[in-house]
Amino acid sequence: MRATERRGAELLSIGAVLSYLREDFPEVTISKIRFLESEGLVEPQRTPSGYRKFGPTDVERLAYVLRMQRDHYLPLRVIREHLDAIERGEAPPALPAADSRPGPAEEADRGLDMVPVGGVRLGRAELLAAAGAEERDLAEWESYGLVVAGSDGGYDADTLQIARLVAELGRYGLQPRHLRQVKAAAEREVALVDQVVAPLRRHRNPQTRAHAETTARELATLAVRLHATMVQAGLRSRPN
Known part of the structure; x- marks a missing residue:
């Protein structure tokens, strides 16, 4: 047919x-x-x-x-x-309800879990295809430090997720120059988490050093949830 x-x-x-x-x-x-x-x-x-x-x-x-x-x-x-x-001529599976999309805090949790920690290396063309972006978009993201290639010129899974989110925000009119504040806030949160885990990473006990990575991930999840919830609360408090 x-x-x-x-x-x-x-x-x-x-x-x-x-x-x-x-x-x-x-x-x-x-x-x-x-x-x-x-x-x-x-x-x-x-x-x-x-x-x-x-x-x-x-x-x-x-x-x-x-x-x-x-x-x-x-x-x-x-x-x-x-x-x-x-x-096959069959009815597709039932669709989720229209209001079933997770809220900002749940979306943030899921975002941390949906990207593997390591092992994924993408070339420039692969990143563009996976993010649904054009070369000029990537060049602009890189000029603002939002997307950074590795020393080998490739991109890891975290960078792919960043590129997808930047592209999605761009569809709402938020340009890379607007996202510099988001990047600066993320860097401050990294510094905050590092204050807690840095002593653990320097510890003599190998188990304690290994625990540092788990602690860092847990703190990152909490920080992202706090950020998302505060943004959501702030928007709700705005007058109509």
């Missing part, structure tokens, strides 16, 4: 698909479309010269993915299960 549809339907370039999707998803980028392709969520045809050509089903799948991410905050793994069910 899908192959027949493609043979009889007009195929679109990635630029045309981008223009179409941006009517409903103004934050989408070519890097984002390429990333979703790399994750196997869409499989456009390729011309002999290597150009992508998208059929109606491809565009529908992209719109579905973007809608599930925007409206229901579903991870790609779950969205893939939805798409597989739809292709």
